[in-house]
Amino acid sequence: xxxxxxxxxxxxxxxxxxxxxxxxxxxxxxxxxxxxxxxxxxxxxxxxxxxxxxxxxxxxxxxxxxxxxxxxxxxxxxxxxxxxxxxxxxxxxxxxxxxxxxxxxxxxxxxxxxxxxxxxxxxxxxxxxxxxxxxxxxxxxxxxxxxxxxxxxxxxxxxxxxxxxxxxxxxxxxxxxxxxxxxxxxxxxxxxxxxxxxxxxxxxxxxxxxxxxxxxxxxxxxxxxxxxxxxxxxxxxxxxxxxxxxxxxxxxxxxxxxxxxxxxxxxxxxxxxxxxxxxxxxxxxxxxxxxxxxxxxxxxxxxxxxxxxxxxxxxxxxxxxxxxxxxxxxxxxxxxxxxxxxxxxxxxxxxxxxxxxxxxxxxxxxxxxxxxxxxxxxxxxxxxxxxxxxxxxxxxxxxxxxxxxxxxxxxxxxxxxxxxxxxxxxxxxxxxxxxxxxxxxxxx
Numbered sequence: 001x002x003x004x005x006x007x008x009x010x011x012x013x014x015x016x017x018x019x020x021x022x023x024x025x026x027x028x029x030x031x032x033x034x035x036x037x038x039x040x041x042x043x044x045x046x047x048x049x050x051x052x053x054x055x056x057x058x059x060x061x062x063x064x065x066x067x068x069x070x071x072x073x074x075x076x077x078x079x080x081x082x083x084x085x086x087x088x089x090x091x092x093x094x095x096x097x098x099x100x101x102x103x104x105x106x107x108x109x110x111x112x113x114x115x116x117x118x119x120x121x122x123x124x125x126x127x128x129x130x131x132x133x134x135x136x137x138x139x140x141x142x143x144x145x146x147x148x149x150x151x152x153x154x155x156x157x158x159x160x161x162x163x164x165x166x167x168x169x170x171x172x173x174x175x176x177x178x179x180x181x182x183x184x185x186x187x188x189x190x191x192x193x194x195x196x197x198x199x200x201x202x203x204x205x206x207x208x209x210x211x212x213x214x215x216x217x218x219x220x221x222x223x224x225x226x227x228x229x230x231x232x233x234x235x236x237x238x239x240x241x242x243x244x245x246x247x248x249x250x251x252x253x254x255x256x257x258x259x260x261x262x263x264x265x266x267x268x269x270x271x272x273x274x275x276x277x278x279x280x281x282x283x284x285x286x287x288x289x290x291x292x293x294x295x296x297x298x299x300x301x302x303x304x305x306x307x308x309x310x311x312x313x314x315x316x317x318x319x320x321x322x323x324x325x326x327x328x329x330x331x332x333x334x335x336x337x338x339x340x341x342x343x344x345x346x347x348x349x350x351x352x353x354x355x356x357x358x359x360x361x362x363x364x365x366x367x368x369x370x371x372x373x374x375x376x377x378x379x380x381x382x383x384x385x386x387x388x389x390x391x392x393x394x395x396x397x398x399x400x401x402x403x404x405x406x407x408x409x410x411x412x413x414x415x416x417x418x419x420x421x422x423x424x425x426x427x428x429x430x431x432x433x434x435x436x437x438x439x440x441x442x443x444x
Contacts, residue, residue: 046225054294057228058235065239075237078298081230084223085304090178092216092307094190096324099213101194102206115326115434118272119334122426123373125272126264126336127366130343133260135359139253139348141407181303187328213324220307227295227308234298250411253348257411258418260340265289265422269336273433277440285429288312293425297417302331305424312428323431330427335373337419338383341408342369346390349404355394368393383419384408 045053064074170188177185197206266285273281291312296305306328313323343366350357357365368390373383384405391401408415 053228054231057230057232058298061232061235062239064232065236069240071236072240075233075240077229078231078233078235078237081223081226081233082299082301082304084226085299085307086181086301088216088220088223089303089306090181090186092213092220092310093186093324093328094178095209095213095216096310096320097187097190097328098194098197099206099210099324101191101321101325102197102201102209111322111434111438112326114276114437115329115430116333118276118430118434119330120370122264122269122272122430123334123336123339124366124370125268126260127339127343127369127373128363129260129264129268130340130369131347131359131362131366133256133263134344134347135362137252137256138351139256139344140352141253141348141404187325187332191325217310221311224308224311231295231298238298250407253344253407254411254414257340257344257415260344261337261418261422264336264340265426269426269429273429276433276437281433284432287316288425288429288432289421291315292428293421296424297421300416300420302420302424302427305420306331309424309428309431313431316428316432318432318435322435326431326434327427330431331424334427334430335383335423336426337423338373338386339366339369341383341415341419342373342386342390345384345387345404345408346394346401349387349391349396349401350394353396353400355396357394361394365390365393384416 061074064071169182170185172182172185174185174189176182177189197209270281270285273284292305292309295308296302299305309327309330310323313327314320343362346365346369347357347362373386387405387408388401391397391404
């Protein structure tokens with residue numbers, strides 16, 4: 001009798017177990033099919049050219065912005081994408097620079113000397129373009145109306161304040177530097193840590209750091225794959241909030257700003273590259289503008305575009321040890337667009353308030369703008385806050401200069417977008433130029 005009861009209980013448990021197992025198997029098969037469908041979809045999505053996907057996202061975003069401006073939820077795609085790039089970029093820069101310095105071979109110093117010279121020369125030429133453009137096509141501003149429509153933060157102060165902030169920021173807390181995206185400090189401490197690793201750590205430890213940089217780079221690739229959705233959201237926000245009114249109200253000023261930036265980017269930057277490489281620079285330039293400049297135009301942040309530039313440099317076959325340092329360095333000191341913005345706005349304010357500026361004084365302003373632009377933050381609108389510093393050179397007070405900054409924020413949707421696109425694409429362009437120049441010297 002007891003055996004019969006035991007057998008009954010045993011078979012009952014087994015039967016229920018089989019039922020549960022069957023249910024689990026069916027659920028697993030459904031999940032497996034869903035995973036297969038998801039994997040297939042992702043493969044098809046990534047098999048399409050990234051630039052084509054971005055273009056499609058751009059067109060859809062513009063159409064939705066014009067036709068359905070009330071769908072504000074679409075804009076969150078852009079904010080998520082930019083936040084993801086800004087979040088991962090400081091970590092990427094830190095681990096790549098540490099790894100690159102720890103594994104660096106000889107010859108790096110020579111390349112960086114050439115690169116820093118190119119960065120500063122290009123920025124100064126951009127400032128000179130802005131001076132010439134401002135004298136040929138002088139602009140005045142309607143400062144009174146703007147004073148009551150926009151609120152802006154305090155300016156950057158004197159040129160001494162700019163460099164004081166740079167130097168003190170450079171030696172700030174390295175953990176806080178990564179958290180706050182302070183790239184000057186990230187570069188400084190990463191170089192120090194990389195040198196320390198190179199001189200004291202074992203090969204196994206250096207390899208661990210290198211593997212970590214590969215892991216972070218893989219995460220960045222995943223983020224970049226969703227760029228089309230981010231661009232869709234950013235374009236939607238831009239079109240739905242601003243429309244085309246910005247072109248009509250400040251058209252003359254915008255034409256001068258964008259014109260000076262384009263002349264520098266399409267004429268003088270290629271000329272620098274040609275002098276160094278003795279070959280047609282435009283294929284390289286247009287590659288950088290297409291792959292880097294387009295996305296930077298919509299993110300409006302050189303810092304957020306660092307991962308995209310690094311991916312581009314890898315695609316072009318450049319040395320990772322070099323570009324992992326040169327790209328974040330360029331996001332800090334290669335500021336052609338910022339130099340144009342500072343110079344054009346300062347001379348426009350001087351014209352408006354009746355200050356007589358000689359051409360020689362304007363050229364000296366170009367030097368100030370070049371040095372000051374290196375202190376522009378790698379975020380949207382960073383160069384505008386340096387306008388009061390440049391205006392002080394002409395004895396123009398901070399109150400008046402901040403009104404010009406207010407106008408800058410109004411037209412920033414165009415001015416800052418073009419500025420960032422040209423700055424960021426220039427980082428990749430000059431990084432490639434410096435490396436190709438170094439290879440050319442070795443071949444000789």
